[in-house]
Amino acid sequence: MALIVGIDLGTTNSLVAYMAGDGPQVISGTRGQAKVPSIVGLTDNGLLVGDPAKEYLVRDPSRTIYSVKRFMGKAIADVAEELKYFPYALQEKGGVIRIQVGEKTYSPPQISAMILKELKLRAEAHLGEEITKAVITVPAYFNDSQRQATKDAGLIAGLEVLRIINEPTAASLAYGLQQNTQGCVAVYDLGGGTFDISILKLKDGIFEVLATNGNTHLGGDDFDRRLVDEVIRDIDTRHGVKVEDSPELMQMVRLEAEKTKIRLSDEPQALMVFSLPDGKGTYERTWSRDEFEALVLDLVEHTMTPCRRALSDAGLETGQIDEVVLVGGSTRMPVIRSRVQELFGKTPHCDLNPDEVVALGAAVQAGILAGENKDMLLLDVTPLSLGIETMGNVVSILIRRNTTIPTSAKEMFTTYVDGQTGVDIHVLQGERELVKDNRSLARFQLKLPPLPAAVPRVEVTFLIDANGILNVTASDIRTGESQSVQVKPSYGLTDDEVETMIRESFQFAAEDIKARQVIEARTEADAIIMATEKALQRGTDLIPAEEIESIHHAIEALRVAKAQEDHRQIRAGIADMEKVTHHLAEVLMDATLKEALESKKLSEVTD
């Protein structure tokens, strides 16, 4: 039996884990870091994923994709309000967002697949065997389109997705394995982009989800943005710089805001300091935790309503919850911890690393699917009600939210006029009464035999499988024949599109470590060549001609090395460049200091 890995495909970070002999284990990269930032750099030299892409973000924001999970299974209209925070251009085709990078466009599943491939490579390097099967986690409150998009991403990455499992339930598996907890557990999961609350009953190895609720557009990113908005205003007031006009500066502000938020979880104050571009000075400000918490208070409150609804759906009072578990990096914020404690009246657990617990749980589930663990069994639910459109634009519910999956509902269809040969069926997900207020999942036409009105009888089965994904089948009751149903997803890729993307994925990928090292070295070489050329322009008069000559030689040599496939040669070229330009850098530094001093004097004079 080939090994199945567990993958946490997060908004901000992703991880891969597997079942080792003594329990689930996260696989770290070569530099020892477990988290792979969910960032993809589509550079001229090739693909960068994870930490190298994060470094690339400030340099070339329009070619660096982050937080792509927020776009999974979505159309542009769904994300209109946050577009200003993203440096890349979006388009839409067939209800699916396409991210424009240079001449090409990429669907969110394609970008996610690049992250999945990186994790696959990491697992293969660590385990020494090919990995083709995976369990991938999604937010519990993900709808059918978002789950399908995640499954597509797996396919494009060359992974058979054996199970899509909900993040909070995955976390409960990791906790349950460790502590052998019994009773009712609330899992509060606030990640980079999404929020989930799941209420489970644990008994003799059965993990039964009683109810789940959440918000797939509420996470750490939104907390960052509150701070970003403040900083943008502040920079405009104090320095007269419009951050929105510079994508590079926008990304810098975003990353600094994230850092400040993280520091404020451990300390009551944090200093934010970074230099503005084009010599506009340095932005400097100390933020207090109280200030930050005042900015995000309503976001914290937004997580409370889903908690109350989940409790009510589970038929429980807060007092009946035996344990509360915190999952997701954002639960490190003290304001979250205290608010959760206040709501449930219990000190929440956070014994396992909140960044890793979901991946660990996915590995536990992988072990169950592989048949290695027959003690534990997860009984999960569908987060949203499923229905079909009926007369008057009203939704008729077939499967209620929080129904244990897999589950199915059958509906009989017939004709209203003689000889009618088809019925249009529109499938929706959501809790509202009117069609327009719910999420359209798919449409299809049911074929009926041409007979007098009301004579045909075709039964349609709507089945939600253990992944929370809808499958539709139909059968003619009169003839007993089953008919295939061509379902057109409202916000998803077609099978043909996924096929094409699988093929394309091989053309634009760093297939092995070597290729990736070359790409990283080339990207670095580009940066140093650009910086040196800029420096030469400023320093022409400050250094001797023969020195300029040798710098030009070094640039040429590096360009030649860059065109080769050997990353060591490129690295050697970079080292040479650093040596040759050392003096120039010093001279320029001195000149800058002198200028600064002179301008200071000048300002003293003019004051």
Place this chain on the structure above:
Amino acid sequence: MSEHTHQPESGRARELPMARSMCWHCQSEMTGEYFCGRCVKVQPLSKELDYFTCLNLPRKLNLDEQALEETFYALSRSFHPDYYATKDEGEKAISLGNTALLNTAYRTLKDPVQRAEYLIRLEAGSAKDIRNSPPADLFDEILELQEDLDEFRSLSAGESDERRQELLEKLQADRRTLEARKAQMEDRLREQFSRWDALPTEAEGEATVRSQKDAVLAGMQEILSNRTYVKNIVNDLVAATSPTAEPGRSAWH
């Protein structure tokens, strides 16, 4: 490891209708309970299987909730797709179908109202006839309430605040009355549950038992239809008077 370890260890021999009397895989005669005695493949449950039989319970309305849960967990361990991920497509499909049926059976029997509605459908084949009819003695009150509710909805916040407040208080009082009324109906339903459970099985004096049964079923049907009507109005009242709340769900669906 064979799946046998996860068959429920009830010990009692059970007559569970399977879809076929022969194993779908090796064509041998079925001897096991859910698994072929020869090739150990899981067998599809019959579509005609009723939920009480599926969950190993007598056709009674006051049921042993703990036994229900235990059987559900044990059968989940037998059928759940998570334990069939490495099996062939045929077994996967059966696992999926059986689990979907099991989950529906459990959900229906766990909730007292759904349980009663299901029993009526099973016994009389007429649960579809359960309409939401207003309780006769509440008819006038409900008419007035609907008018108040319509007026309240038509007034947006900010204008005619006084009238709005007046209506709000009235509707909230109506809501409390109706909730109390609903609780009463649920008590009466419980009484019917006990009457049903006390009836002898059909074999002892068929015709009279049948008519007694029908009387209880008809009584339950009326309570259920009144209760659904009242429940829907209460939900409307909750939605209109506290817009942020979703209608809650008690142990009674």
